[in-house]
Amino acid sequence: MKPGKNDAIGEELQSRHALLKSIWDIFPEKSISHPAPFPIELPTRCVYSILSDNKGVVIDPYAGSGTTLVAAKLLGLDYFGIEISPEYVKMAEERLKYCEKERIRIQMELEKHKVIKTFKQRKENGEWVGKFKKIDKEQQLTLIENKMVKSQQSSFLER
Numbered sequence: 001m002k003p004g005k006n007d008a009i010g011e012e013l014q015s016r017h018a019l020l021k022s023i024w025d026i027f028p029e030k031s032i033s034h035p036a037p038f039p040i041e042l043p044t045r046c047v048y049s050i051l052s053d054n055k056g057v058v059i060d061p062y063a064g065s066g067t068t069l070v071a072a073k074l075l076g077l078d079y080f081g082i083e084i085s086p087e088y089v090k091m092a093e094e095r096l097k098y099c100e101k102e103r104i105r106i107q108m109e110l111e112k113h114k115v116i117k118t119f120k121q122r123k124e125n126g127e128w129v130g131k132f133k134k135i136d137k138e139q140q141l142t143l144i145e146n147k148m149v150k151s152q153q154s155s156f157l158e159r
């Protein structure tokens with residue numbers, strides 16, 4: 001993600017936009033008995049990234065098992081679903097009724113949206129900013145040494 005003008009933090013660096021990149025790795029949904037359910041992380045990410053301050057209504061015209069509606073409800077938004085199959089309408093209604101069971105997955109998804117460091121801070125620390133920064137051999141060795149020390153420290157703490 002790029003900063004705004006003059007290295008200022010751009011709109012895109014607000015926490016809720018933290019995962020707005022082009023490629024998303026999300027596992028397919030296996031626990032819902034609908035032929036093509038979304039993994040709940042998908043609508044959660046889309047809705048959370050776009051709507052803020054609990055404003056807006058989520059409309060899913062092909063609601064299926066109701067995943068998007070459950071995500072909207074757990075995000076505190078109003079929602080509206082349309083579904084042609086009475087069987088899936090029932091399934092969506094059941095999911096909405098017991099949606100609290102799915103809150104943990106929403107929370108885990110939202111955790112990923114936290115911006116811990118800004119682009120500028122990462123750049124200043126020589127950390128990953130989307131492009132590999134050219135460094136000389138000496139800097140490379142220092143980075144490797146630092147990593148080794150950190151991993152030794154964490155394995156020591158685990159004992």
Ligand SMILES: C[S@@+](CC[C@H](N)C(=O)[O-])C[C@H]1O[C@@H](n2cnc3c(N)ncnc32)[C@H](O)[C@@H]1O
Pocket residue numbers: 034036037038039061062063064065066067068082083084085088
């Ligand atoms: C790909 S599924 C959506 C799955 C949903 N995102 C979920 O997570 O469960 C598409 C759904 O659209 C419904 N559908 C198909 N044609 C429709 C129509 N004309 N109006 C409303 N629903 C329709 C199907 O019954 C099916 O459940």
